[in-house]
Amino acid sequence: xxxxxxxxxxxxxxxxxxxxxxxxxxxxxxxxxxxxxxxxxxxxxxxxxxxxxxxxxxxxxxxxxxxxxxxxxxxxxxxxxxxxxxxxxxxxxxxxxxxxxxxxxxxxxxxxxxxxxxxxxxxxxxxxxxxxxxxxxxxxxxxxxxxxxxxxxxxxxxxxxxxxxxxxxxxxxxxxxxxxxxxxxxxxxxxxxxxxxxxxxxxxxxxxxxxxxxxxxxxxxxxxxxxxxxxxxxxxxxxxxxxxxxxxxxxxxxxxxxxxxxxxxxxxxxxxxxxxxxxxxxxxxxxxxxxxxxxxxxxxxxxxxxxxxxxxxxxx
Amino acid sequence: xxxxxxxxxxxxxxxxxxxxxxxxxxxxxxxxxxxxxxxxxxxxxxxxxxxxxxxxxxxxxxxxxxxxxxxxxxxxxxxxxxxxxxxxxxxxxxxxxxxxxxxxxxxxxxxxxxxxxxxxxxxxxxxxxxxxxxxxxxxxxxxxxxxxxxxxxxxxxxxxxxxxxxxxxxxxxxxxxxxxxxxxxxxxxxxxxxxxxxxxxxxxxxxxxxxxxxxxxxxxxxxxxxxxxxxxxxxxxxxxxxxxxxxxxxxxxxxxxxxxxxxxxxxxxxxxxxxxxxxxxxxxxxxxxxxxx
Numbered sequence: 131x132x133x134x135x136x137x138x139x140x141x142x143x144x145x146x147x148x149x150x151x152x153x154x155x156x157x158x159x160x161x162x163x164x165x166x167x168x169x170x171x172x173x174x175x176x177x178x179x180x181x182x183x184x185x186x187x188x189x190x191x192x193x194x195x196x197x198x199x200x201x202x203x204x205x206x207x208x209x210x211x212x213x214x215x216x217x218x219x220x221x222x223x224x225x226x227x228x229x230x231x232x233x234x235x236x237x238x239x240x241x242x243x244x245x246x247x248x249x250x251x252x253x254x255x256x257x258x259x260x261x262x263x264x265x266x267x268x269x270x271x272x273x274x275x276x277x278x279x280x281x282x283x284x285x286x287x288x289x290x291x292x293x294x295x296x297x298x299x300x301x302x303x304x305x306x307x308x309x310x311x312x313x314x315x316x317x318x319x320x321x322x323x324x325x326x327x328x329x330x331x332x333x334x335x336x337x338x339x340x341x342x343x344x345x346x347x348x349x350x351x352x353x354x355x356x357x358x359x360x361x362x363x364x365x366x367x368x369x370x371x372x373x374x375x376x377x378x379x380x381x382x383x384x385x386x387x388x389x390x391x392x393x394x395x396x397x398x399x400x401x402x403x404x405x406x407x408x409x410x411x412x413x414x415x416x417x418x419x420x421x422x423x424x425x426x427x428x429x430x431x432x433x434x435x436x437x438x439x440x441x442x443x444x445x446x
Numbered sequence: 447x448x449x450x451x452x453x454x455x456x457x458x459x460x461x462x463x464x465x466x467x468x469x470x471x472x473x474x475x476x477x478x479x480x481x482x483x484x485x486x487x488x489x490x491x492x493x494x495x496x497x498x499x500x501x502x503x504x505x506x507x508x509x510x511x512x513x514x515x516x517x518x519x520x521x522x523x524x525x526x527x528x529x530x531x532x533x534x535x536x537x538x539x540x541x542x543x544x545x546x547x548x549x550x551x552x553x554x555x556x557x558x559x560x561x562x563x564x565x566x567x568x569x570x571x572x573x574x575x576x577x578x579x580x581x582x583x584x585x586x587x588x589x590x591x592x593x594x595x596x597x598x599x600x601x602x603x604x605x606x607x608x609x610x611x612x613x614x615x616x617x618x619x620x621x622x623x624x625x626x627x628x629x630x631x632x633x634x635x636x637x638x639x640x641x642x643x644x645x646x647x648x649x650x651x652x653x654x655x656x657x658x659x660x661x662x663x664x665x666x667x668x669x670x671x672x673x674x675x676x677x678x679x680x681x682x683x684x685x686x687x688x689x690x691x692x693x694x695x696x697x698x699x700x701x702x703x704x705x706x707x708x709x710x711x712x713x714x715x716x717x718x719x720x721x722x723x724x725x726x727x728x729x730x731x732x733x734x735x736x737x738x739x
Contacts, residue, residue, distance in 0.1 A: 175544070181543065181544045181547070183547070229723070229726070229727060232730065233730065235543055236481055236543050236547070236686070237686075237730075239481075239543075239547060240481070240678060240682055240686075241682075241723075241726055243675075243678065244678070244679070244682065244719050244722045244723060244726075245719075245723070247675050247715065247719055248715075248716060248719040248720070248723070250715075251714070251715035251716045251719065252716060255711075255713070255714070255715075255716065370671075371671070371674070371675065372554070372671055375483075375548075375551045375554075378544070378547075378548055378551070379548065379551070382544070382545075382548055411562075412559040412562065412563060413559075414555045414556070414558045414559045415555070415556050415558075415559035415560065415563075417555055418552040418553065418554070418555030418556035418558075418559075419552070419556060421548065421549075421551070421552035421555065422534070422549060422552045422553075422556075425538065425545050425548050425549045425552065426534075426537045426538065426549070429541065429545060
C-alpha cells in the first residue's frame, strides 16, 4: 500500500514537466526544497521531540552559501555547492546546537528563535558583506558538469534542474529513512519519549540531540540551496522567524508523527499558498485559519486524516 | 552628556512600552503556560485602533490635548477580544507546547490580514500630535512631555500590577494558580475564569502599549512580527514568567537599543540578541526566572 503510493507519487512527479503548465512545475521546485529541509527538521521535531523555531537560519545559510559560491567564488558545480553549503551549515550549527541542546521544550524553541534572528539581523544590517535587504544573486549552476547554456532560465529550472532535485529528494529521503530506522533513530525516539529513562539506560542524550541537530541543519541548507537557485536570489527574509514558523506549519500540516507527513505538508503548503495568493490579497488570514483548524481539530495532520479515513473504509 | 541623556530618555521610553507588552506575555505564560506569539499583534492592533479613536475623537470635538486618556481608553476597550481568543486557546491547554505555539502563530498570520483589511498596507501615523503637550527641559536636553507621561503611566501600571499580584485576593489566587493549577482547582479556584481574566489582562497590556507608542511612531504591518522579537528578548533576559524579570529585561533591551542606535546602528538587534544568548549561557533561567528542571 505504502510502496504503491510512493511509486505513484514519483510517477506523477516524473511526468509533471511533460504535461503540466510551467507555472505549476516551478511551484514544485520550492516544494522539493522544503520537502528536503523538512526531512531534516522533522528528525529534530518529530523524532527527537525538540521544536525549533529558528531552523530558517540553516535554510538561509544554505541559500547564502550558494549565492557566495556562485556569484563571488565562481563555483558552478551544483554537486559541490550542495556539499559545501551543507557542510557550512553543519559548522554553523555546531555552536548553536551545543548551546541549544541544553534546553528542551519552549526554552529550546525560544533559544533557536534567538539564533535565527541574530543571523537575520546580521544579514540585514551588514550591507557590505551580505548585500543587506536585497541579498546576493545566485547564478545558475552546472549539473554533473553540464552548463545547459542553450536553455533559458525557465527551461533550465523545469527541465534538468527539476529532475536533478527530484533525484536529490529521493536520495536524501532514502538516507533519512535509513537514519530514523537505524539504532541511532531509535535512540532519538527513546529520548523524545522519556529523556530521563533513556539516560538511565546509557543513552548520551545531549550528544544524540546534537547529532540530530547537525543532520537537520545539513538538510535545511540543501533545501535552502534549491530555493535560492529557483528564485535566483538569497535574501534575509529566509532567516526571519516567520519563515521558521512556516517550516513548523508545513510539518504539522502534513503530520509530524509520520515519516512522509512533512513531505505531504510541504507540497500541500506550497500549492495552497500559491492558490490563496492568487485568489485573495488576504491569503495570510486563510492560511492562519487553516492552521487553526489543523491544530485544534486534526493535530495528526493530513496523514492523520488519511489514516482515519482509511481505517473507516476498511471497517465498512 | 546630552547624548547620554538622549539615550537614557529614549531607552527608558522604549523600555516603558516594551515592559507593558512583556508583562502581558509573562502573566499569560505564568498562568496558562503558553508563550503567546500574538502579543505583538495585540500591540499593533492597539496602535492602529488608537489612531482611529483619536482621529474620531478629535473630529467629534474632544480637545486634542486629551488624546492621552483617549488612547488609554481605546487600549482598554480592546480588552474585549481577550476572552474570545482565550476561548480558542482553551482547546489546546492540555496539548503539547508545539501546538500552543503554532496556534498563536496562526493568530499572528490572521491578525496581519485583519489589520491590512481595516487599515490598509500603508503605515499610519497621528502626525505631530505629540507636540500638543509641548516639551520638557531636563538639564540641557529637551524631551517631549508626552514621552515622560508615557514613562510615568508605565511605572504606574507596573506598580498597579505589583499591588494587584501581591496585595489583593485576586492576585493571591492568580499566583496560586500559576504555582500549582491542580491544587488550586482542588481548593475550589475557578481556574477557567482565572484563565480568561488573566489572558484579558495580558491582551490589554499589549493593546495599551501599542496605543501609547503610536503618537511617537508610525503603525505598520511589520509592527507585530518585529515587536515579538524584542518582547521575546525581554522575557528571556528577565526570565520567563517573572514580572520583575520583565521590568529588568525591558530596561536592558530598551537602553541597549537606544545606545546601539546612537553609536553604531548596524548592531541594534545583534547587540540585543548577543545579550540574550549571553544571559542564557550564564543564567539559563534568565535573571529572575525559576530554575528549569
